[in-house]
Amino acid sequence: MTKGEALFREGQRVTGIYYVISGEVKALRHTSASDEAVMVRAKAGELFAESAIAAPRYTCDAMAVKPSELLFLANEDLDQALSDSEFTKALFLANAANARRQCSRYERVRLRSARDRVLHLLACESGPDGIFHWPAPLTELAVELALEPETLYRVLRELETANEIIRDKRSFRRIS
Template structure:
């Protein structure tokens, strides 16, 4: 199937500056929920861009505990793998959808050859760095309630947050067990600190 670059460039500005040589090498593929696109320890051979669905970076501790390091529903995922000798996390489809797969060597060449694409990539990575810093700040919060508050106020619209995943999945993003998240949410509801309406959580305490 032909890739509609005109539409993609309009919907995703970072793709507008892709050199023609790189566009010719891109493959669009469907993924199914739970599919493993790459495993920890494998050598990266491509760069993934999520068009629909969801892809997650999942890290497991020696005790088997899972932490979601990145969750992407639109855009590039696992950017750090571009210059890494191996993946440090599993790359898993959290929901069925579509991704673009850029061959790693061609992607690297495009960054060297196209100043426009290189600049767009730098801007993108700067945004990812800010989000990573915010996430690290959140994980440093000592209590589950503080992590919930931080997520609502920094990831939402300043008043509330639409959680686009299950509570168990959100717990993994917050670095909590799902039991700890459920207990914290219950206490926050009982004290009037939050209001929940489906996937919407509003912070009321401040």
């Protein structure tokens, strides 16, 4: 898939789930104000659209954030794969990780201050090394945090100036 290419559209029949081999995809809805609301993001090594198997039709649009390679698992193949206990366990763990990320995302966008949203992101989504890597332009991160890009840039600059974070382009680490 190329950047910006649609994977599926709202209202299309659900036919299976995806595994992201490389790249990144997102599911989004369009608000009445014509804004995008990112519902889910998946990057290499993650499942995508697995929640859709509980519905007959997709409830949002999906598109590639950057060039991506996906593996498609049709509903019929998924039924067969679920008889393999290792696959079932891996699917269960992937869904648990996705649920945790979704809960964190929901909690984060309910925070009032942009500073709190950025610090919450670092606390919840940083890797074991304490570093949060963002693979896309910072304007995409602003959308993820439900902030205007200018607000995100200002907050990052303020956190750097206050020596609360170290930033290297699209990577961040909290100091304190």
